[in-house]
Amino acid sequence: MSSNVHLLSPVKVGAYELPNRIVMAPLTRNRASAGKVPQSLNATYYAQRSSAGLIISEATQISPQGVGYPATPGIHSQEQVEGWKLVTDAVHERGGKIFLQLWHVGRISHPSLQPDGALPVAPSAIAPAGEASTYEGQKPFVTPRALEITEIPGIVEDYRRAAQNALDAGFDGVEIHGANGYLLDQFLQDGANQRTDEYGGSVENRSRFLLEVTEAVTGVWGGDRVGVRLSPSGTFNDMQDSDPQTLFDYVIGALNRFGLAYLHLVEPRVPGMSLEEPNRPDLPSSHFRSIFNGTIISAGGHDRDSGNALLAEGSADLIAYGRLYIANPDLPERFAANASLNTPDRSTFYGGTEQGYIDYPTLELQSA
Ligand SMILES: Cc1cc2nc3c(=O)[nH]c(=O)nc-3n(C[C@H](O)[C@H](O)[C@H](O)COP(=O)(O)O)c2cc1C
Structure with missing residues (x-):
């Protein structure tokens, strides 16, 4: 691979020519309205970050059942579609591109967040270790209800409708959230999926739901915008699997058939995101390079140098930045100038208002 490839070189991703290889990672910030509708505050935040080659939105519920945290946005009502239009218009006005991340949390929810106080749903009735984030603070996770096989087509349809809503809201594409221990990941990994029907057991069966969702979503958007x-490698949200390498080698190979815009991989041992689990093998993007035929985005613990090194080595095509994007709205400009970076303030990551959200200064403001 050519070592001329670096963060600021242009790249083709699916249907789009992007001006640089710097991606804003999906970041839940819990600042939608009480009705889970995006507002002008959110439009300002995303517009400030529109010099990214690509923005991936915060995880967004596909249905009222998909919710897992306070004040996270949805994409299942007309009001939410209208709210998201504020965001997509603001990003497009500044020349940016934005994909919506489609989300169903499965068992990482709580009855107090669910319609009619229902139990969260999951592949199997296995409670994750840990606590749910509710409007009344942290509460132990409950044992979820195992989905009936007859309910699965309805959830695939929720993904399809949400993808259609994202198209109507003016997004440039969508990202299916199959990571970090949420519903699709729960189906993939056998610590959470002990079903005995065609959605459990073999790696083929456990991958079936993700592949059906991908089929439905690419049916709306075409593969090159998904x-x-x-x-x-992640163990966040109590994920466990008896043989993650065999599982992910299979599922990533199976995704090739969709001609996706990209595969987005969270790298091993993301600081602060995954628990150390000694028996979990490291499965970095370099491992999947020969299995996936398309564009790879690498996320997790990157700075400017590690991003450039991975691109030069050829293990990934774009680099996603999470916490650095919270604090540095003009990250590409800062990388171009090799300028110093603002430090993210953890206390304002999840919830709140403007503070810690739209008030991080750009380089230009700092030097004025
Ligand atoms: C505040 C916060 C919110 C996050 N929200 C999401 C999310 O909505 N969807 C997702 O896939 N990952 C989410 N992540 C994970 C990030 O996308 C990213 O993978 C992680 O922060 C590691 O990258 P970094 O080291 O550059 O921050 C979140 C991380 C943080 C810190």
């Missing part, structure tokens, strides 16, 4: 995010 990405899939996976975290093969």
Whole structure:
């Protein structure tokens, strides 16, 4: 691979020519309205970050059942579509591109967040270790209800409708959130999926739901405007699997048939995101390079140098930045100037208002 490839070189991703290889990672910030509708505050935040080659939105519920946290946005009502138009218009006005991340949390929810106080749903009735984030603070996870096989087509349809809504809201594409222990990942990994029907057991069966969702979503958008995010090494949200390498080798190979815009991989040992689990093998993007035939985005713990090194080595095509994007709205400009970076303030990551959201200064403001 050519070492001329670097963060600021242009790249073709699916249907789009992007001006650089710097991606804003999906970041839940819990600042939608009480009705889970995006607002002008959110439009300002995303517009400030529109010099990214690609923005991936915060995870967004495909249905009222898909919710897992306070004040996260949805894409299942007309009001939400209208709210997201504020965001897509603001990003497009500044020349940016934005994909919506499609989300169903499965068992990482709580009855107090669910319609009619229902139990969260999951592949199997297995409670994850840990606590749910509710409007009344942290509460132990409950044992979820295992989905009936007859309910699965309805959830695939929720993904399809949400993808259609994202198209109507003016997004440039969608990313299917198959990472970090949420519903699709719960189906993939056998620590959460102990079904005995055709959605459980073999790696082929456990991959079936993700592949059906991908089929439905690419049916709306075409493969070249759809990405899939996976975290093969992640144990966040109590994920466990007896043989993650065999599982992810299979599922990533199976995704080739869709001609996706990209595969988005969370790298091993993302600081602060995954628990150390000694028996979990490291499955970095370099491992999947020969299995996936398309564009790869690498996320997790990157700075400017590690991003450039991975691109030069050829293990990934774009680099996603999470926490650095929270604090540096003009990250490409800062990387271009090799300028210093603002430090993200953890206390304002999840929830709140303007503070810690739209008030991080650009380089230009700092030097004025
Ligand atoms: C505040 C915060 C919110 C996040 N929200 C999401 C999300 O909505 N969807 C997702 O796939 N990952 C989410 N992540 C994970 C990030 O996309 C990224 O993978 C992680 O932060 C590691 O990258 P970094 O080291 O550049 O921050 C979140 C991370 C943080 C810190």
